[in-house]
Amino acid sequence: MLIRNISLIVIITVMILIFPYQVIAKQNNFSFPKSIVYKIIKQNRILGSTLFRLSKKGERKPYRLTMSDFKGFGFNLKVNWVSEIKSTDFSLIASYIVNNKKQHLQEFYFKAEKGLLGNSIFIHKSMDDNSTKTITEVASPYTVIDFLSSFLVLSKKVSVSNDRPERYNLFIGKTTYIVDSSVEKNIFYSHKNQQKNTSKVTLKYFFDIKDNSAKQKGSESIDLVVFYIYNDIATGVWYPICIKIEDENGEKYELIADKIL
Amino acid sequence: MIKQLLIILKLILVLSVFPLIMGNENCQIEQQLMDMLNQKIKPPKGKNSIYISHLTFMDPTTGTAMFQTEAGALINDAVINGINQAQKVNPSFKHNVSGHTLDDTDANVNKLINITFDPNINKRDKISRIISELMDPANIDVIVTGQYIEKGQIVDVRPLIIVKKEKKIVTKMAEYKKTEFLCSDPNNQSNKVLCQGAHEHISKLVKDLLEQL
Numbered sequence: 001m002l003i004r005n006i007s008l009i010v011i012i013t014v015m016i017l018i019f020p021y022q023v024i025a026k027q028n029n030f031s032f033p034k035s036i037v038y039k040i041i042k043q044n045r046i047l048g049s050t051l052f053r054l055s056k057k058g059e060r061k062p063y064r065l066t067m068s069d070f071k072g073f074g075f076n077l078k079v080n081w082v083s084e085i086k087s088t089d090f091s092l093i094a095s096y097i098v099n100n101k102k103q104h105l106q107e108f109y110f111k112a113e114k115g116l117l118g119n120s121i122f123i124h125k126s127m128d129d130n131s132t133k134t135i136t137e138v139a140s141p142y143t144v145i146d147f148l149s150s151f152l153v154l155s156k157k158v159s160v161s162n163d164r165p166e167r168y169n170l171f172i173g174k175t176t177y178i179v180d181s182s183v184e185k186n187i188f189y190s191h192k193n194q195q196k197n198t199s200k201v202t203l204k205y206f207f208d209i210k211d212n213s214a215k216q217k218g219s220e221s222i223d224l225v226v227f228y229i230y231n232d233i234a235t236g237v238w239y240p241i242c243i244k245i246e247d248e249n250g251e252k253y254e255l256i257a258d259k260i261l
Numbered sequence: 262m263i264k265q266l267l268i269i270l271k272l273i274l275v276l277s278v279f280p281l282i283m284g285n286e287n288c289q290i291e292q293q294l295m296d297m298l299n300q301k302i303k304p305p306k307g308k309n310s311i312y313i314s315h316l317t318f319m320d321p322t323t324g325t326a327m328f329q330t331e332a333g334a335l336i337n338d339a340v341i342n343g344i345n346q347a348q349k350v351n352p353s354f355k356h357n358v359s360g361h362t363l364d365d366t367d368a369n370v371n372k373l374i375n376i377t378f379d380p381n382i383n384k385r386d387k388i389s390r391i392i393s394e395l396m397d398p399a400n401i402d403v404i405v406t407g408q409y410i411e412k413g414q415i416v417d418v419r420p421l422i423i424v425k426k427e428k429k430i431v432t433k434m435a436e437y438k439k440t441e442f443l444c445s446d447p448n449n450q451s452n453k454v455l456c457q458g459a460h461e462h463i464s465k466l467v468k469d470l471l472e473q474l
Binding site: 115116117118120132133134135136137138139140141169173174175176177178207220 | 309377383384385387388408421426427428429430431432433434435466469470473
């Protein structure tokens, strides 16, 4: 009896110790951290930090990705950016920005409703103005992603050594845009004075696509988002250690992983 | 003594203005973050021309083009106005230029209706047929058209764009009371026109749609 109780206590203690390091997205040996604190940097200046979280409420429930706790010197932006993705293929189900009163400021979601092309539509609604709904019907076969879900989608891609260029329907603004991903392996990224071996994944937008197979030589493109995906051998997790974005005004933002919680 | 006083005064001044400066900067940072959250990483417009044609709206209830209807012609005017407004903002938009025009004919609108309202065609085939049968022969990148649905006293107007490059359809929705949709022409009471609000709103929706390109 005593030995049984001791064993139970030991098991529970081990579980409690392991829990904080538990990884949520575990699929075909792919593991993603539960929480990451990112430093937000704009034009080489630290603005503050944000917390990126991954959660799942049940076996068949979607993954939920949240970016929140936007804090810096003297500011505290009380909004959460949430994206929900299918647990099977990580495709986007919904993406919304919600304030601390739990009011949605903006939302984009999938709905199985009749459209012109079929029975699946994406609806964008912005609550801060009187803008009408924007409905997007995607007929291309590429997975629909958004900025948050791309953290997971691209980490998974790198983790399974899928270096092939792939296309995605990236939700930006009010609708989706087809983007091309490219992977460069063994890119050393300097992180906290350590050179870390990463895979650089770039989401490119081509202004002119003439056909599905080959890009036109010299066709105009821009790098929309650049991810440096890192595999921490000690914990087995894959995650973007740095993300670089340029907004429509040409201003450069960086998210740099500061802490894995 | 005076020098010290001046330094103290300067310090007081700086300290009193400091919260204002920081407050402003914090607001700016919050706004910048909101901009980032609102995903203002939209691709900038390319240098290439984007060829646009418009087709008269479709009535899904009857499965016909709205050529012979009063509302059809009036909506067309508002749509063309919206395309012109978008062209002013983005000169790479080319509307019905020589060699890049899909004629707004009964045959073309009916072809679009037959493809889109056929329940036996899947979405990928639908978009492929719209591209190969309508857009490629006309050398255009975007079709601007829409749906018009009457629901009792409500008029449901849905302007849409079909984008060849992205293989997608983007639609905006607007509902008007019938009394706020068709008004009498102030210059000729026997003629009907779109009420000012409806005309401007439809133009704006079309402009907004083209801004998503």
